Amino acid sequence: MINTQIDTRLVGKTILVIDDEKLIRDIVIAYLSEFNMNIVEAESVSDAQASLKNNDVELIISDIAMPGEETGIDLLTWCRKEHIFSPFILISGYLTAEDVRYALSLGVQHVIHKPFKKKQLVDAVFSSFAVSDSYNNLLNNYIEEIELNQQLFMAAIDGFAAAIGARDGYTLQHSEQVSDFAVLLSKKIGLDDKNVQTARIAGKLHDIGKIGVPESILLKSNDLTSAEYNVMKGHPEKAAEILGALPSLSAVIDGAKHHHERYDGFGYPDGLKGEEIPLMGRILAICDAFSAMITERPYRPAMQPELAREEIRVNSATQFDPQLVKVFLSIPEIVSV
Ligand SMILES: [Fe+2]
Structure with a gap:
């Protein structure tokens, strides 16, 4: 059962779906259609890279094996190198244990095997956003705390400087x-x-x-x-x-x-x-x-x-x-x- 409270939080989120097979892209889009997200499609890694440069993508769902030499794993590696840390879901029919280990080491949220059911995909999407949101909240709190400490620190420095100035x-x-x-x-x-x-x-x-x-x-x-x-x-x-x-x-x-x-x-x-x-x-x-x-x-x-x-x-x-x-x-x- 999907939590309706989280449900509304998906509205308007931008998702990039990468698969060389249009049928798989259509299935993913159909499974997610009820959540009113903004879904961008790509049929290759190079297509996906172009989309990522032009769109503020909040979740990436990618097939692994695609035409050409580049795979979904290559796309994931490229994203992390480019400091794109959007949650990532990999979909594949052929995954080795080594692929999975490597993908997880780069922070991939879920690996889904083909053929997959609607619930599997939807659950993976919701949990990716939940993880990403709580990570972002943590990060924001941490940044706020650092900024506050820096402000206090600089105020203390200015206080020292004023103490010297007060004398002469x-x-x-x-x-x-x-x-x-x-x-x-x-x-x-x-x-x-x-x-x-x-x-x-x-x-x-x-x-x-x-x-x-x-x-x-x-x-x-x-x-x-x-x-x-x-x-x-x-x-x-x-x-x-x-x-x-x-x-x-x-x-x-x-x-x-x-x-x-x-x-x-x-x-x-x-x-x-x-x-x-x-x-x-x-x-x-x-x-x-x-x-x-x-x-x-x-x-x-x-x-x-x-x-x-x-x-x-x-x-x-x-x-x-x-x-x-x-x-x-x-x-x-x-x-x-
Ligand atoms: Fe001096």
């Missing part, structure tokens, strides 16, 4: 700008999404270690004494200490800890040289310096962007990674700041 009124806007520049540069050098996200977070948090610098030094408008400068220079290591509690942020920590290293080895805290400096540190060094130069401070006006770009260029290979400088200065958003 400068760092928040500066960190946001460094983050934007770091995203542009990391995208331009072809980093993947995960590393671009790392650059975004590293930009926001690179100066988090300034939380450990007393306000008498942080807010001082005239030159720092060498003792005060030494305290200030401790902020990258302080950042690594603070962020060290979050081991999953190791690339962010690298960036924050090494954003004041110099390409020639005369920077701090570790005096690393060239490519010894973690990439995120080299990216941030340029973005940090450029943002700092074009921002007005109580003790000096903002530098004209073209002069700041020139300053970055002049310090290529001494302070900054020359390859990154070249790319940075070619970014349209940087050229037009």
Whole structure:
């Protein structure tokens, strides 16, 4: 007996039926006609592939042996390669145990032997959709949960950045700008999404270690004494200490800890040289310096962007990674700041 509640959920679903024999296609269509689905037919694997490219197919019902070299199993393999994960029902008169095992390993929902009865086909269709729906629900819940966690995570990062900014009124806007520049540069050098996200977070948090610098030094408008400068220079290591509690942020920590290293080895805290400096540190060094130069401070006006770009260029290979400088200065958003 068919559950009428599920019954209505099939209305309007698109099904692709593949069989070289028109008679079999007609039988499948006749058996399913009462459910008001949108049924697309194909008589070969290549026909089916064309249909799958043009239709949003929600269930595939395919014969195995068909004219030409390609079989229903080949179609199934092709679908999974093309990231088409619609439920799949195989119909065949000649199936080896190996075929069945392979088909099941690719997530085929049902294998039906010819000749088949209406109930067998209808049950297989209903259960394929039920499995597919519950899988989709699970997947959607999982994605929602990940998105929510990511939003919470980014809100926490922004909270950290705001905490630094609250002390000197400068760092928040500066960190946001460094983050934007770091995203542009990391995208331009072809980093993947995960590393671009790392650059975004590293930009926001690179100066988090300034939380450990007393306000008498942080807010001082005239030159720092060498003792005060030494305290200030401790902020990258302080950042690594603070962020060290979050081991999953190791690339962010690298960036924050090494954003004041110099390409020639005369920077701090570790005096690393060239490519010894973690990439995120080299990216941030340029973005940090450029943002700092074009921002007005109580003790000096903002530098004209073209002069700041020139300053970055002049310090290529001494302070900054020359390859990154070249790319940075070619970014349209940087050229037009
Ligand atoms: Fe810094």
